[in-house]
Amino acid sequence: MxxxxxxxxxxxxxxxxxxxxxxxLPGVAAKTRKSVEEAAAELGYVASPSAAALPTGRTGAVAVVSPVARGWYFTAVCEGAQDVLTANGYDLLRYELSDVETDRRRVFDTxxxxxxxxxxxxxxxxxxxxEVEALYAMNRPVMAVGPIVPGMPCVRIDDVEVGRVATEHLVQLGHRDIAFAGGDPDDTLGFPVSPERRSGYVEALHAAGIEPDPAMTVPAKFTVEAGVEAYAELRSRGVNPTAVFAVSDEVAMGIMYEARRHGVRIPEDLSVVGVDDHDMSWLFGLTTVAQDVREEGRIAASTLIERLRSGIDRETSVTTVPATLVVRSSTRRLEP
Amino acid sequence: MxxxxxxxxxxxxxxxxxxxxxxxLPGVAAKTRKSVEEAAAELGYVASPSAAALPTGRTGAVAVVSPVARGWYFTAVCEGAQDVLTANGYDLLRYELSDVETDRRRVFDTxxxxxxxxxxxxxxxxxxxxEVEALYAMNRPVMAVGPIVPGMPCVRIDDVEVGRVATEHLVQLGHRDIAFAGGDPDDTLGFPVSPERRSGYVEALHAAGIEPDPAMTVPAKFTVEAGVEAYAELRSRGVNPTAVFAVSDEVAMGIMYEARRHGVRIPEDLSVVGVDDHDMSWLFGLTTVAQDVREEGRIAASTLIERLRSGIDRETSVTTVPATLVVRSSTRRLEP
DNA sequence: CTGAAAGCGCTTACAG
DNA sequence: CTGAAAGCGCTTACAG
Structure with a gap:
């Protein structure tokens, strides 16, 4: 080597x-620099990151830590982050964290x-x-994408607003029996995304003079399968929504699938709106509150790089990026 | 630290x-080892990979190099690889390679x-x-997932067989006018996947006494959008297939989307079969030749780890994993 | 079974 | 503007 x-x-x-x-670095004669650069190019030389890390403490790599969830969302965050990291000479290290506590400790405690x-x-x-404490103890700049982590800078969308926008869309189409699919009963860590989107849903209903029916809220994690189950649950409860607001597009896809399987037409019999604008949502004609997840990944990465350049600080600013309603064919006006 | x-x-x-x-390592008294382990645990100590890499030349990380393609496929490979890498104490470094030559050189030449x-x-x-040469010059174990790279060990499916199985399925359903969507006219690097799947398609047709019609083959990269375009191209050519074999599920999804947009019913008017068993294929009722991509990632990673343990060799064995037809509702018998 | 010391490939004060 | 030398945190012959 x-x-x-x-x-x-x-x-x-x-x-x-x-x-x-x-x-x-400054303080090198122009012609010296040139001949060094030539020599390096001819030899295909790059400084060993390991060797350079020893005296500097800088590894030249950034970690993206995510749940094992094999979702589109995390992939998109990584893609966005990778774009800017690569452009800045950083490598991207992927850490997937299970829900198993020992696995998590391996990452946070050591x-x-x-x-x-x-x-x-x-x-x-x-x-x-x-875990938040452990993260801070590492004394490395950290940036969250998604839900706000107290005391940690973050890129996010306004989830309450998202819920409101989605629900208002349905209300404006004349719907009053609007279900909400989202919220994980197994969630022990208080993941705020679903509750916040539901808050927006409740607000929008209240604003329209509609009293939210608890039976119209069914739990669903962020997966297609959960959407299938959510719709099944709705049926088994015997409630008859004319519209559903799903906490994510993948949940919405599951709902549409299961509804159709039962002969329910979309949007004639049921309007469905999701959140994300998943890469495949247009294929389903899914109306959704779109967020640009890759851009969120890019913002997170460039913020970190900026922070790295300027020295570590304990900034906690929250960047809220816009989410916008994209109307497609899964929602329509309620025929009286 | x-x-x-x-x-x-x-x-x-x-x-x-x-x-x-x-x-x-051997040659440490049991009680000595124990007290060292305790001390390390109490301090949350882990050897710095950078520092350890200097004397050993081992970084404790494995790279997954993929195209920028934001597809389900590469994500799945990574997930599989990550499973076994994490379990073995290796970290996963992600490199996305664009088609831009300078970007590629950055990875291969340096x-x-x-x-x-x-x-x-x-x-x-x-x-x-x-690039293959450069890879070998690195003197590191390499493993390809997907198409065979000459002189490089590889995990793959038999793409000719895949094409044959998919096409035979359609033939057995009575179809004779079977289109093929796949193959990238822009591909300058001779990516063999599409051609091989097409070979299987041609073989199956010949075996059934059908002469393949060149007009029935339309180009398509491995994306949903390409599927949309492929179907549009088929229409503009004025050919009337009763079935299509798509080079991947994503292409198949695009074809189904575009066909339905034109009022073509699936499977009544058109049968469609894809390849992969993409995470979302069941949602579309898509018949497909399924491969277990995560498992391929796992095999690649464990083979590499094994090789790392036993010392570097220039093995070139090719592991072929099975691909099996999964029949769903996008294909049906041709009504005479 | 254990330790002292050299060395891995860089970077960075410190001199000049 | 440039170089000699110390030092980053480990591992590994080499002695004992």
Missing amino acids: TGIVEVAARAGVSVATVSRALRG QLLRKRVDAIVIASLRLTND | TGIVEVAARAGVSVATVSRALRG QLLRKRVDAIVIASLRLTND
């Missing part, structure tokens, strides 16, 4: 000069993460207070 | 002993990759001969 000494020999300078020249990466993106992950 | 000297101090031994004890990781998974990436 070509190392810095070979480059130095070839360029006829010391390794110190090579180091400075290649990193664009200092592995801290020793591996310069900064951390938390992608829509439910964290315990201890 | 707690380092090895603190652990040594706490355990009352030398750093050499700590190093040996923690890595499970020795960054080699200095960053111990092994490399190539996920269904079209490589030039130079």
Whole structure:
């Protein structure tokens, strides 16, 4: 493996000069820099990140920590983050966290993460207070994408607003019997996304003079399968919504699938609105409150890089990106 | 950051002993090992991968290199690989390669990759001969998932067989006018997947005494959008297939979407079969030749780890995993 | 079974 | 503007 000494020999300078020249540090004569750069290029030399990390403490890598969830959402966050990380010479390390406590401890309790990466993106992950503490103790810039983590800077959408916009759309189409599918009864960590979207739903109903019917709220995690179950639950309860607001597009897809399986036509018999604008939502003609998840990943990464440049601080600013209603064919005016 | 000297101090031994004890090396007294492990646990100590990489040359990380393609496929490969890498204490580094040559050179020409990781998974990436050479020059175990790369070990499905199985299914349902959607006219790197699946298609047709009609083959990359365009192209050519074999499920989804938009019913008017068993295929009732992509990722990762343990060799074995027809509701017998 | 010391490939004060 | 040298945190012959 070509190392810095070979480059130095070839360029006829010391390794110190090579180091400075290649990193664009000031105080290197222009022609010296040029010949070093040439020598490095000819040899295909790049400084070993491991070796450079030792004296500097910088690894040149950023971690994206997400749940094991194999969803479109986390993929999109990573893609966005990767775009800007690559462009800035950082590598992207992926950590998937299960719900198993021991697995999580491995990441949070040990200092592995801290020793591996310069900064951390938390992608829509439910964290315990201890985990938040551990994250801070790492003394590395952290950025959350998704729900607000107290004391942590964050990129997000306004989930209450999202719920309101989705529900208002249905109300304006004349619907009054509007169900909500979302919220995970198993969630021990208080993941706020579903409750907030439901708050918006409740607000919008109240604003329209509609009293929310508890029987119209059915639980659903963020998966297609959960949507299927949610619709089944709705039927088994014997309630008859004319519209459903699903906590995510994947849930909405499951609802549409199951409804059709029961001969319920969409949108003639049932209007459905989701959240996200999943890559495949247009295929289903799904009306949705769209968010640009890749952009959120990009913002998270560039914020971290900026922070890395300017020195670590404990910023906690929250960036709220817009979410906009995209009307397609899964919702329609309620025929009286 | 707690380092090895603190652990040594706490355990009352030398750093050499700590190093040996923690890595499970032989020649450490049982009680010594125990007290070292306790000290390390109390301090939350983990050896710095960067520092350890310097003397050993091992980084404890594995790269997954894939195209920028934001597809389900690459995500699934990564998920599978991550499962086994995490379980074995390796971290997963993600590299997305664009089609832009300069971006690719950054990965292949420089020795960054080699200095960053111990092994490399190539996920269904079209490589030039130079890139294959560069990969070998890195002297790191490499494993391809997807198409065979000459001289490189690989996990794959038999794409000719896949094409044959899909087409035979349609033939057995009485179809004779069977279109094929796949193959990328822009592909300069000779990506073999589509051509091989088409070979299977041609073979199956011949076996049934059907002469393939060139007008029945339309190009399509591996995306939903390409499927939409492929169906549009089929219409504009004025051919009237009663069935289509799509090179992937995403292409099939696009075809179904566009066909229905034109009032063509599936499967009454058109049978469609894809390849992959994409996570969402069941939602579309899509008949498909299923492959277990996550398992392929797992196999790739465990093969690499095995190779890492046993020392680097230039193995080139090809592991072919099964692909099986899953019949759902997008295909049906042709009514005479 | 254990420890002292050299060395991995860089970066960075410190001198000049 | 440039170089010699110390040091980053580990691992690994080499002694004992």
